[in-house]
Amino acid sequence: MRVPLSWLSEFIELKKSPEEIAEILTLSGHEVEEIFDLYKRLGEIVTVKILEVYSPEDLKEVVLCKVTDGRDTFTVLTSAKDQVKPGLCVALAKPGSYTFSHQKVEVKEVKNYRSEGMFLSPFEAGISEEKHALLTFPKDVPLGRSIYEILNLEEPVLEIAITPNRGDLLSLYGVARELNLITGWELKTFTFDKALLEGEPFSGEIKILEEEGCFRYLGRIFRGVKVSESPFFIIKRLFLCGLRPINNIVDITNYVLLEVGQPLHAFDWKKISGKQILIRRAKPGEKLLMLDGVERIFTEKDLVIADAEKALVLAGIMGGEESGVKENTEEVFLEAAWFNPKWIRLSSQRHRLSTESSYRFERKVDPEGIPLAALRATELILKIATPTGFSQLVDLYPRPYKRPLIKITPKKFAKILGFEIQKDFIIETLKKLGDLQIENETFKLIPFSYRQDLEIPEDLVEEVARLYGYDQIPDTFPIAELKAKAPTLEIKTERKIKELLKGFGLFEVITYSFIHPEILEKLNLSKEDERLKVLEIENPIASHLSVMRTTLIPSLLEVAKFNATREVEDLAIFEIGKVFFPEKELAKEKVHLGILLKGEKKLLPWEGYKRKYDLFDLKGILEELFSALKLEVEFRPFSTEPFLKRGFSYDLYLSGIKIGLAGAIKNFILERLDLKRPVFIAEVNLSEIYNLLKEKKKPLKIHKPPKFPSTFRDISFLLDKEIPFSEILSYVNSLEIPYFEKLELLALYEGPPIPETKKSITLRFWFRSEERTLQDEEVNTLQDEIAKKIFEYFKAIPR
Amino acid sequence: MKPEELEALKERALKELSSAKNLADLEALRVKYLGKKGEITQALKSLKDLPLEEKKTVGAKLNELKEILEEFYKEKKNSLLLEEEDREEGIDLTLPGRKPERGALHPLTQTIEEICEIFTRLGFEVVTGPEVESDHYNFTALNIPEWHPARDMQATFYLKNGALLRTHTSPMQIRAMLERTPPLRIIAPGKVYRCDADVRHSPMFHQVEGLMIDDKTSFSDLKGILSFFAREIFGEKTKVRFRPSYFPFTEPSVEMDISCVICDGKGCRVCSQTGWLEILGAGMVHPEVLKAVNYDISKWQGFAFGLGVERIAMIKFGIDDIRLFFDNHLNFLESFK
Ligand SMILES: [Zn+2]
Helix, strand or coil: CEEEHHHHCCCECCCCCHHHHHHHHHHCCCEEEEEEEHHHHCCCEEEEEEEEEECCCCCCCCEEEEEECCCCEEEEEECCCCCCCCCCEEEEECCCCECCCCCECCCEEECCEEECCEECCCCCCCCCCCCCCCCEECCCCCCCCEHHHHCCCCCEEEEEECCCCCHHHCCHHHHHHHHHHHHCCCECCCCCCHHHCCCECCCCEEEECCCCCEEEEEEEEEECCCCCCCCHHHHHHHHHCCCCCCCHHHHHHHHHHHHHCCCEEEEEHHHCHHHEEEEEECCCCCEEEECCCCEEECCCCCEEEECCCCEEEECCCEEECCCECCCCCCCEEEEEEEECHHHHHHHHHHCCCCCHHHHHHHCCCCHHHHHHHHHHHHHHHHHHCCCCEEECCEEECCCCCCCCCEEECHHHHHHHHCCCCCHHHHHHHHHCCEEEEEECCEEEEEECCCCCCCCCHHHHHHHHHHHHCHHHCCCCCCCCCCCCCCCCHHHHHHHHHHHHHHHCCCEECCCCCEECHHHHHHCCCCCCCHHHCCCEECCCCCHHHCEECCCCHHHHHHHHHHHHCCCCCCEEEEEEEEEEEECCCCEEEEEEEEEEEECEEECCHHHCCEEECCHHHHHHHHHHHHHHCCCCCEEEECCCCCCEEEEEEEEEEECCEEEEEEEEECHHHHHHHCCCCCEEEEEEEHHHHHHHHHHCCCCCCCCCCCCCCCEEEEEEEEEECCCCHHHHHHHHHHCCCCCEEEEEEEEEECCCCCCCCEEEEEEEEEECCCCCCCCHHHHHHHHHHHHHHHHHHHCCEEC | CCHHHHHHHHHHHHHHHHCCCCHHHHHHHHHHHHCCCCHHHHHHHHHHHCCHHHHHHHHHHHHHHHHHHHHHHHHHHHHHHHHHHHHCCCCCCCCCCCCCCCCECCHHHHHHHHHHHHHHHCCCEECCCCCEECHHHHCHHHCCCCCCHHHHHCCCCEECCCCEECCCCCHHHHHHHHHCCCCEEEEEEEEEECCCCCCCCCCEEEEEEEEEEECCCCHHHHHHHHHHHHHHHHCCCCCEEEEEEEECCEEEEEEEEEECCCCCCCCCCCCCCCCEEEEEEEEEECHHHHHHCCCCCCCCEEEEEEEEHHHHHHHHHCCCCCCHHHHCCHHHHHCCC
16 A cells, blocks of 8 residues: 555654654564655656747647757657747656656657657646646756756655555554554544534435445535546645546545545435435346446345435445536535445455455444544535535444454463563553453453454454564474474485486476466377366466366476477476366376486587487386386386377386386477477376385395305397397296396397398396306306207297 | 625615616616625525624624615615606596586475475474365465455465365465374475466465464464574574564464575665565464364464465575576576586
């Protein structure tokens, strides 16, 4: 909320500088986000001297002036042709600046004549009501200087973030009252003169038909008002607070809203059918063209102010176009009410319409302060719109506000704060918050009606602590049981995976949980694929962030693309994040690991050795990862995933359950995404792994230092290209070879001079006995036997 | 051989050995004195012509001399070898090393880990929770009913199935309290979502929630723990300041500022000239929240806090645009190796 200090000082004597006041407010819980001088914020408005004045024949209404700011010269078109003359010093608003009435100043061209700014009247400069004369300066005024500096004018404004519980601070008077509470500076109260007169009998009828929606309603009629432009002080203050002036009656309602925080509404009484003001629920489908030019359709949940025929106002939020006060209005009905904050809030949300008025009603207005607002408005209307008469102030208050009684003991303060604030201070503070009674050791406080944020004892603890000063309360360490739980298996495993992958040279990425639905289509998924059954966001921030992801692959590809368009083609990244599937109530959330390898692997850069990532880089990373997690994951060749190249992919299985995929992305998909090939990707369902990890874990096999030496024999042969290595491995394991320790794939070769259908393989067999050193002869025999069996089984040719 | 001759031989041999310039010279001297035909060997051989008494005394002295020379020779040889090695020409030592590959964890992960580590030390248990939440856990149970204006503070993403994306990590307070019995201390990191985006806001960001419930945990304790946290993460000299604030789920409520790390509290653009940076919101758990999880409010009390991970990472690493975290450009990620 904007608080102009010049206005605030009408209600309280400000004994400190703007910066100090800001600090006081901030440290009391009302964060001052900014202190600015509204004049300075308008932009470059400077003193200039008119050098020459031209009246080109093709321009009728305006003349062209050549001016200088002491350094440069500009040309400015002005309609004040009778006033400008060479040598005159005036105020120039340069392009990019704003006039006081929020008009943006821009470079304009009229028939090839260029206007680089605008001469301001005192009104447009925000200095006085004078609109027709230009603001002028003495001949010797320094040129090119801010006019406000020259005139020694400033308008400091505080921008305060008022927390939602303190609706009572949404006004100048409210802020003054709070400053009085904090500092003790003297508060100035309102005094009334004619507004206190009784007035004529009310010539219409007001009825609250919905007491749940409207707790209090005050109204008064003014006859013979002159609707016109407001006096300058009102216009200026509205602008200072960011509001636009409309006419004197509407402006007075806004002025009082800013001043005391009570929203008011003014009706054209002659437009009110049957002279009846009815506060009722809207009829279903009831329509109203409102002041913002939008026609809205109401439901029974909306509260309206109606006349005998129709709805006139969406209560507490915005008025109707028809019944509003305009230039020709002669009789005004003024409303000051207290509506149910919940109703206003929900109505305002349903219609996506938040106004200065609804904002204050939602945050609770002061039920006992409403007459004050009505009187203040009356006073101003009498002074400014000079009505010929006014009615009595009707006040309907069927269920008066009952202030709560809050009981609290000094012990409670100490228990919550962990510190004893002197009883005197507590009592002094509570007295400033409401009516205090002390019985035995118990404080009984009935807070003032504007402090509706005070409901429970804890609220009073905060008030006392806050006014005592949070920094005056000591810092202590809690005394608690020396007991703590270890992180869960999920947390520990995730940390371990991240550390391992970091150690393998991968970079972790974090991407948005929402993705573009189209990217899933680009992955070529079949219609039945459960990854297409996405959770949609009702109100996405953009279409490319409109569904919850069901796989990490799109996100990783996006990162690859972002990098590729910014000169990074080589990438080794991973992400651990959630994917989401629809469920009845919330969502089925699973933690996934995604890995992407793309471009070249950098090895020994200064020896000039580089190569492209291949499938075995990805497989190796996964194998090492699973090995470290003590998981026996099976890499089943030929993934069934529609976006992976069949011959370069695996599905990953653990205990018979598919837990992931790994492979090269199909070329046509990469083309669709405009990514260079190849790209290798893996995705692993960690939630599934965590479940399996909880069930069983591969036991560690402990190797002791060998007592006897090992020995090896190599077997080389040619065999059919099609036979996979895994088959050889499982055949060898099935042979139950005595003293066999392990098998190594020593060499693998395809190409000339080997026949096209064959590949050459060299296997190294390691042997060892736990009891003795093996003899050459017996190992030779073993080698012969194995070779024979392999050659026979695979129809291999010895080399 | 007379004792004087023996003495002269020793002196000469030692002098020559010690002046050997290289291994070849040294070898020649070894042959000269200790070789098969060397002077010492010859002298030992000529002992046999001497009378027994003399043989004993001269023999002992000669053997002693032989040992001394052999020892001296060994030492000399070692030192010449060392000198030679030192003269060996090396390689271009300024070339970069052959590095094992090393990636990096995301700066936000690093920040979350650091925050959690501090609280884990204090016996807080790390918990996690769902990102898709119900209105009840995200708002109502936290004393933010449907009509509450505080809902304006958190622009919410709704899903078409009626659920929402949690707007803060606070629902984990509720879940943790329901799953446990007091006393308890938890710390809950995670992703949160709000529908706004600009240089300072991202539609997805991270928070860490903390909660301590006990029978006497007080506002002073809250101040103590959070001041400790600020000094742990931003350095021992960090000053902290507590300001009253408002959250529907805490009472009293506070916001904690730290002295600006950029300008050291003097005032700069980053801290809007105030010298302070706001880093977290906290407060004593509101009785309504305790009631929502059926805790006896006459017995249990405690504090809760929530902090923005991006905010802390931006302060710690001097980053001015939140979007950098989610662009994941490799150059950016490599900065955190
Ligand atoms: Zn600073």
